[in-house]
Amino acid sequence: MPELPEVETVLRTIAPASRGRRVRRVWGSRQPLRGGQPVPVAALRRALAGRRLARWWRRGKYLLAAVEGGRSVLALHLGMSGRLRIQRPGEPRAPHTHLVLGLEGGLELRLVDARRFGTVLLLDARRLVHEPPLAALGPEPLGRGALRPAAFARALARRRGPIKNALLDQRLLAGVGNIYACEALFEAGIDPRRPAAELDAKEAAALLAALRRTLGRAIRHCGTTLRDHADGWGVRGRYQRLLRVYGRAGEPCRRCGAPIVQLVQAARSTFACLRCQR
């Protein structure tokens, strides 16, 4: 499901609904999530139970939550199919529910993830940025402290392989996934197969600007719902209607009319208009 705009959309509903509420109950499925790691229920109970959720934020595709007076930070990654929902305790639990945080005031945060590519971690608040998994993340594309064009150009110059693959590498830039990599390359008019190191400073700056515009627009439309994505209340995103290339193989380019092609790069589908993207 989730790239930066989808995670941001979830954050913006989860945070106000749960901030300041105490965690009353912690329940975890016993099934393994990504890497065979089950939800660390006992550690979560120790770290969270009885404490107020003080702050939620996002880093790349990770959702992070700090509790008042706690030394640990809850980190959630939604993988491909993960959803985080706010529901009442009485509502039936969806299949593949892996984590439930019961909050004071009678709300529950529920993590549902059919494919189990997501993760639930408890991180040391003091070492947060120095330890995996956050230490490995590159700069954010948006907001304060965001990646700057010159640094982006320099990083690209050092890379091997196609620009599309580079955009998916979270060490270069955190939060971009397959949809927005394709969309931003279209917006910038850059062929996804071009070697990353071949882009000049001007092209790198144009690509970064296109990424920012695309991600910002997607956030304003509450993300792209192809199948699973919804905000904390279950409201679907609307950006899928605005996709220019992703998922449109064979359909005419909205700009020039040439058919959108589907390629395979790094074992993922790439969508592009090879007339507009050079």
Next chain:
DNA sequence: TAGAGCCTGCGG
């Protein structure tokens, strides 16, 4: 730096 692998569900 590619490719396989991890999982389930869905659409062709």
Next chain:
DNA sequence: CCGCAGGCTCTA
């Protein structure tokens, strides 16, 4: 039935 899916990790 097969192939494919919004991610990431490990292996050659």
